[in-house]
Amino acid sequence: MTKIISFISRKGGTGKTTNAINLATMLHSLGHSVRLIETDTNYTLSTLRKMELFKTGAKEDQLFSIVPSEDQVVADEIESYKKQRIDFIILDTAGKTTDVSIKKICVGSDLVLIPTSLSQNDLLVTYQTVEDLKPAIEINKNLKIVILPNRIHGSTRNKTIAGMLDQLDAYILENFVPSKNLFTQSSTILAEKEYLGITKEILTLF
Ligand SMILES: Nc1ncnc2c1ncn2[C@@H]1O[C@H](COP(=O)(O)OP(=O)(O)O)[C@@H](O)[C@H]1O
Numbered sequence: 001m002t003k004i005i006s007f008i009s010r011k012g013g014t015g016k017t018t019n020a021i022n023l024a025t026m027l028h029s030l031g032h033s034v035r036l037i038e039t040d041t042n043y044t045l046s047t048l049r050k051m052e053l054f055k056t057g058a059k060e061d062q063l064f065s066i067v068p069s070e071d072q073v074v075a076d077e078i079e080s081y082k083k084q085r086i087d088f089i090i091l092d093t094a095g096k097t098t099d100v101s102i103k104k105i106c107v108g109s110d111l112v113l114i115p116t117s118l119s120q121n122d123l124l125v126t127y128q129t130v131e132d133l134k135p136a137i138e139i140n141k142n143l144k145i146v147i148l149p150n151r152i153h154g155s156t157r158n159k160t161i162a163g164m165l166d167q168l169d170a171y172i173l174e175n176f177v178p179s180k181n182l183f184t185q186s187s188t189i190l191a192e193k194e195y196l197g198i199t200k201e202i203l204t205l206f
């Protein structure tokens with residue numbers, strides 16, 4: 001059955017889109033079939049894909065698909081996604097998703113990833129996001145809510161990261177995404193090898 005991985009947070013700029021595309025390209029490069037659905041109506045990833053196809057001449061049929069949609073449409077259709085012949089659907093949502101849509105999306109997901117930096121603002125929003133998802137866990141008991149530490153500065157120790165996130169009532173990934181320029185220049189075609197560790201850890205959660 002198709003696994004649905006949704007990137008959720010109550011705030012823009014936490015790294016949903018960056019991590020969604022890096023996870024999608026890495027899963028694809030590991031041989032999994034993937035579809036990425038983006039509901040942020042800026043449709044940055046669909047646009048980036050078009051630009052990359054134009055620039056590189058890559059063949060679209062050898063890549064995973066990137067599909068623009070809307071939160072409400074996805075929320076209503078998510079149950080039907082599980083019957084598709086595809087290993088993973090990755091859902092990149094927008095920070096402005098309504099409570100009703102977030103709940104429906106989470107009820108239909110297998111895994112929810114919440115990227116967060118260690119800034120106070122991000123941590124407060126992440127805390128609230130985790131609390132807001134609790135009603136969805138009551139309906140979908142298999143739902144895993146996972147914190148993805150993102151934009152972590154090079155010198156930050158694992159113990160410091162764990163300490164700053166330990167108030168969150170969710171699974172915290174041991175791997176984290178460093179703050180690096182290479183993550184500001186994502187590709188929809190080529191996987192970033194620094195994302196392998198995170199991807200492998202995410203795969204162990206299924
Ligand atoms: N690990 C990272 N290292 C460096 N820059 C990052 C990282 N993650 C995100 N960014 C940058 O932060 C900004 C917001 O990230 P984005 O993924 O668009 O967030 P969201 O989709 O949650 O709004 C973008 O400019 C992106 O390039």
Ligand SMILES: [Mg+2]
Pocket residue numbers: 013016017018040093094
């Ligand atoms: Mg985004």
